[in-house]
Amino acid sequence: MDYTFDNVRVVMVNTTEPGNIGAAARAMKNMSLSYLYLVNPKGYPSAIATARASGADDVLSNAVVCESLKEALQGVYLVIGASARQRNIKWRQMDVVGACSEIQKTIMAESQKVAVIFGTERTGLTNEELDLCQILMTIPGNSHYFSLNVASAIQVFAYQNYVYNTTIEFKKSTNKLANFDELENFYAHLAQVLEYIEYFEDKRPKALLMRRLRRFFTRAMPEKEEVAIFRGIFRNIKPFKKL
Amino acid sequence: MDYTFDNVRVVMVNTTEPGNIGAAARAMKNMSLSYLYLVNPKGYPSAIATARASGADDVLSNAVVCESLKEALQGVYLVIGASARQRNIKWRQMDVVGACSEIQKTIMAESQKVAVIFGTERTGLTNEELDLCQILMTIPGNSHYFSLNVASAIQVFAYQNYVYNTTIEFKKSTNKLANFDELENFYAHLAQVLEYIEYFEDKRPKALLMRRLRRFFTRAMPEKEEVAIFRGIFRNIKPFKKL
Numbered sequence: 470m471d472y473t474f475d476n477v478r479v480v481m482v483n484t485t486e487p488g489n490i491g492a493a494a495r496a497m498k499n500m501s502l503s504y505l506y507l508v509n510p511k512g513y514p515s516a517i518a519t520a521r522a523s524g525a526d527d528v529l530s531n532a533v534v535c536e537s538l539k540e541a542l543q544g545v546y547l548v549i550g551a552s553a554r555q556r557n558i559k560w561r562q563m564d565v566v567g568a569c570s571e572i573q574k575t576i577m578a579e580s581q582k583v584a585v586i587f588g589t590e591r592t593g594l595t596n597e598e599l600d601l602c603q604i605l606m607t608i609p610g611n612s613h614y615f616s617l618n619v620a621s622a623i624q625v626f627a628y629q630n631y632v633y634n635t636t637i638e639f640k641k642s643t644n645k646l647a648n649f650d651e652l653e654n655f656y657a658h659l660a661q662v663l664e665y666i667e668y669f670e671d672k673r674p675k676a677l678l679m680r681r682l683r684r685f686f687t688r689a690m691p692e693k694e695e696v697a698i699f700r701g702i703f704r705n706i707k708p709f710k711k712l
Numbered sequence: 713m714d715y716t717f718d719n720v721r722v723v724m725v726n727t728t729e730p731g732n733i734g735a736a737a738r739a740m741k742n743m744s745l746s747y748l749y750l751v752n753p754k755g756y757p758s759a760i761a762t763a764r765a766s767g768a769d770d771v772l773s774n775a776v777v778c779e780s781l782k783e784a785l786q787g788v789y790l791v792i793g794a795s796a797r798q799r800n801i802k803w804r805q806m807d808v809v810g811a812c813s814e815i816q817k818t819i820m821a822e823s824q825k826v827a828v829i830f831g832t833e834r835t836g837l838t839n840e841e842l843d844l845c846q847i848l849m850t851i852p853g854n855s856h857y858f859s860l861n862v863a864s865a866i867q868v869f870a871y872q873n874y875v876y877n878t879t880i881e882f883k884k885s886t887n888k889l890a891n892f893d894e895l896e897n898f899y900a901h902l903a904q905v906l907e908y909i910e911y912f913e914d915k916r917p918k919a920l921l922m923r924r925l926r927r928f929f930t931r932a933m934p935e936k937e938e939v940a941i942f943r944g945i946f947r948n949i950k951p952f953k954k955l
Contacts, residue, residue, distance in 0.1 A: 495861060495864075499854055499857065499858060500853050501854040523859055564875070565875075608871070609878060614768070618735070621742070639850070
C-alpha cells in the first residue's frame with residue numbers, strides 16, 4: 470500500500486508563499502505522501518514553512534528543489550496538472566476521483582511514477598506548464614468563488630488519493646443483539662405496562678400503537694443488555710394512576 | 713442545490729489560532745458552504761483571520777460567535793463530530809463519505825439543518841462535546857502521523873460534501889472521429905509507406921507490425937483531422953532510402 474503512495478510525487482511550481490509549502494508537506498504526510506518537489510520556490514527554505522509543516526518536517530527536509538518543471542518530472546510516467554477551472558478541450562480533463570483512478574492504473578504497472586503538479590498561488594499553471602501534462606485535474610467547487618489555497622488543493626488531492634487507495638475499518642460493536650424471543654417478550658411486557666398505566670384508549674388503539682413502537686425499536690436494533698435495561702425500568706413502574 | 717449547502721453549518725469549538733478560522737472560511741466558501749459558528753474563539757475577530765479568509769470575508773463576517781456548543785447547535789437535527797481517530801464504540805462512527813450520505817438524507821427531509829463540529833487545535837473534541845453528537849466522522853489518513861490542521865479537516869469535509877452533492881460536467885470534444893472507411897484508407901496508406909521505406913523485413917513481419925500499429929491507433933481514437941494530418945505527412949515522405 471505504501472508502495473502506491475511512494476510512487477506519487479507532488480510538484481509545486483513557483484510557489485510564492487513559503488507557508489504554503491509547509492502546509493502542503495503537512496497535508497501530504499497526513500495522507501501518506503512523502504515526495505515533494507519544489508520548482509523555483511520563493512523565499513525557501515524558511516522558518517515559516519517549517520512552522521506550518523508541524524510534524525511533517527521530514528517531508529519538507531526531503532523536498533527536492535528544482536530549477537525547472539522538466540527537471541522535477543524526470544522519470545515520471547504520468548503527469549497530472551491541477552487546475553481550478555476547466556480549460557481548453559485540448560487537454561484530457563477529469564475530476565479528482567478520475568485522476569486518482571488514472572494514478573492507480575499507472576502505478577499498478579511496474580511501479581511507474583506519477584507527478585501531480587500545482588501552479589503558483591495567484592494564477593495556477595501556465596499553458597506552457599500544462600503542455601507537459603497528460604491529464605488536467607479539475608477540483609470541483611463553488612463556481613461563483615473558486616480560489617482554493619494551493620496547500621488546500623494539495624490537501625484535497627492527497628485526501629482523495631488516500632481514500633481511493635485504502636479502506637477504513639471501523640471497530641464494530643461486539644455487544645450481542647437481542648434475539649427474536651427476547652424482543653417478543655419485551656414487546657409483551659411493554660404492552661402489559663402500557664395497559665397497566667391505561668395508556669391505550671380509543672384514540673390510541675393498542676394494535677396501531679404497538680406497531681409504531683415495534684417500528685421504532687426495530688430501527689434501533691436493541692442489544693440484549695438494552696432490552697434488559699428497559700425491562701428493569703418496566704418492573705419499577707409503580708401503579709401511580711391507581712393510587 | 714444551494715439549498716443543500718445552506719442547511720449545513722460548520723461549528724469550530726475553542727479555536728486557538730484565528731488564522732485557522734480565516735482558512736476555514738475560505739475552505740468553506742470554495743465548496744459552497746456559508747454558515748460558520750464559532751464557540752469561544754480565541755483572539756477573534758482578528759486581522760490574521762481576515763487575511764487568511766482571502767475573498768471569503770463574507771463567510772467570516774456572517775460567522776456567529778457563541779458562548780457554548782449547545783448554543784451553536786440550536787435548531788439542528790443532526791450533529792456530526794469530526795475526529796482524527798477512532799473512539800469508543802459507543803459512538804456511531806463513519807468516514808467522510810458516510811457522514812455526507814447521512815447529511816444528505818437528513819437535509820432531504822424538509823430542510824432539516826445539520827451541524828458538523830470541529831474541536832480545538834491540539835486535542836480535538838472532548839468526550840463531553842462528543843456526547844452531543846449522533847455521529848462521529850473520522851477522516852481517513854496516515855495511521856503513523858495523523859495531525860490534520862483544523863482548517864484542512866474542514867477543507868476535506870467541505871470538498872467531500874460538495875462532490876457528494878454535485879456532478880461535474882466536462883466539456884466534450886466536438887471534433888468528429890475518423891470513420892471506418894477513413895481509418896481503413898489510412899492503414900492502407902500507412903502500409904504502403906512502410907513498404908516503400910523498406911521497413912518490413914523477416915524480423916518485422918508486415919502482418920504482425922500492422923496489427924500492433926492498428927492497436928495503437930485504435931486506442932488513441934483518431935479524429936478525422938488527425939488522420940488527414942498523418943496522410944499529409946505520408947505524402948511528403950521522400951524516397952530517401954532509394955536515393
